[in-house]
Amino acid sequence: MSYLLVFTKFIHMSPSDTFKFSTRVIVYPLSFVLLIWLVYWFELRFGFRFNDMGIYPRTFSGLRGILFSPFIHGSLVHLYHNTMPLLILSAGLFYFYRAIAWRVLAMGLLFSGFLTWLIGSPAFHIGASGLIYVLMSFMLFKGVFSKNHHLTALSLLVVFLYGSMLWYIFPVKENMSWEGHLSGLLVGLVFAFVFRTSIAKPVRYDWENDHYDEMQDPFLKQFDEEGNFIEPTKDEPNTTDSSVEVHYSFKDKTP
Numbered sequence: 001m002s003y004l005l006v007f008t009k010f011i012h013m014s015p016s017d018t019f020k021f022s023t024r025v026i027v028y029p030l031s032f033v034l035l036i037w038l039v040y041w042f043e044l045r046f047g048f049r050f051n052d053m054g055i056y057p058r059t060f061s062g063l064r065g066i067l068f069s070p071f072i073h074g075s076l077v078h079l080y081h082n083t084m085p086l087l088i089l090s091a092g093l094f095y096f097y098r099a100i101a102w103r104v105l106a107m108g109l110l111f112s113g114f115l116t117w118l119i120g121s122p123a124f125h126i127g128a129s130g131l132i133y134v135l136m137s138f139m140l141f142k143g144v145f146s147k148n149h150h151l152t153a154l155s156l157l158v159v160f161l162y163g164s165m166l167w168y169i170f171p172v173k174e175n176m177s178w179e180g181h182l183s184g185l186l187v188g189l190v191f192a193f194v195f196r197t198s199i200a201k202p203v204r205y206d207w208e209n210d211h212y213d214e215m216q217d218p219f220l221k222q223f224d225e226e227g228n229f230i231e232p233t234k235d236e237p238n239t240t241d242s243s244v245e246v247h248y249s250f251k252d253k254t255p
Contacts, residue, residue, distance in 0.1 A: 021095065028101075029090035033083055036128060039071045040079050050126075055113055055180075057120035066113030070128040082128045085162060089135035096139070096154055100195050108134035108187055115183035130180035133169075136162050137188025145192055 043049060054069040056062030073079040094101045112130040136158055143155030169182040222230055 022098075024098070025091050025095045028094055029087050032090065033087050036071050036073070036079065036083070036086075040073055040076070051124050054124035054126035055117050055120060056124055057117050057122060057179075062117060062124075065125065066110060066117060069113060069126045070109060070131050072126040073128075074126060078127060082132060085132045085136070085165075086128050088161070089132060089139065089158075092139060092154065092158075093135055096151060097142075097195075104134070104138060104191055104195070105131070108138070108184070108191065111190075112180070112184040112187045115187065116177070116180045119183065120177065120179040125177040125180050127177065127180070129177065130184040133165065133181050133184025134188040134191070136165060137185045138191045139188075141189050141192035142195070145196065 039050070050068070050072045051074065053065060054062075054072055055065030073082065090105070093104060097104065109131050112134050116125055116130060140155050140158045143151040143153070143158075146152070165181070166185075168176065169178055169185050171178045
């Protein structure tokens with residue numbers, strides 16, 4: 001919960017003219033997480049096990065897991081560990097990259113799942129961790145490549161919150177789909193290059209342009225070479241637009 005508080009404070013520090021908060025930032029991620037919890041509740045309530053609908057590498061039937069595996073979790077601990085990263089990272093995606101958020105989510109789910117199907121070990125791969133790695137990798141590398149200081153700060157925040165996740169792209173834990181983690185990381189990295197123009201542009205002022213001429217700047221013309229303000233003289237022509245006409249209407253109040 002402390003991670004969510006840090007992320008919320010970071011959002012309020014962002015410029016309102018570039019990154020605008022809307023209800024979708026909360027509603028969409030929360031709905032996705034609630035759907036995952038609903039699936040797990042359904043398994044417990046009615047005694048179903050959907051594990052065999054996960055990704056089973058290099059089999060035709062295992063392809064269906066590309067769509068279904070993010071909604072299936074093996075235990076409450078597994079589900080709990082995926083809930084907060086998925087909620088926070090997807091909220092960050094819809095806030096900072098709202099124009100491409102759905103494409104990143106949909107394509108990230110498909111490509112990371114397919115890559116897991118190609119390279120995974122012969123077992124059922126389930127859980128939303130592959131998609132989480134897509135989001136983490138995309139926001140991490142995209143912020144570095146964007147040259148936008150707010151998105152770069154977001155990258156540093158992602159490293160602070162979830163940098164330790166990089167360790168799990170290696171087979172360091174038994175019965176863990178490190179192939180799904182690695183697939184998500186690679187897909188997110190590719191997306192950081194593919195969506196290189198679909199980001200908020202940093203504010204660029206006139207004096208930052210190559211053709212800027214300070215001698216023609218209307219504001220700087222009011223100061224001399226030593227920075228002193230130049231008082232207008234009476235001989236200077238009036239800059240008021242003489243074409244403007246003012247008409248007055250008087251209403252006689254006498255009986």
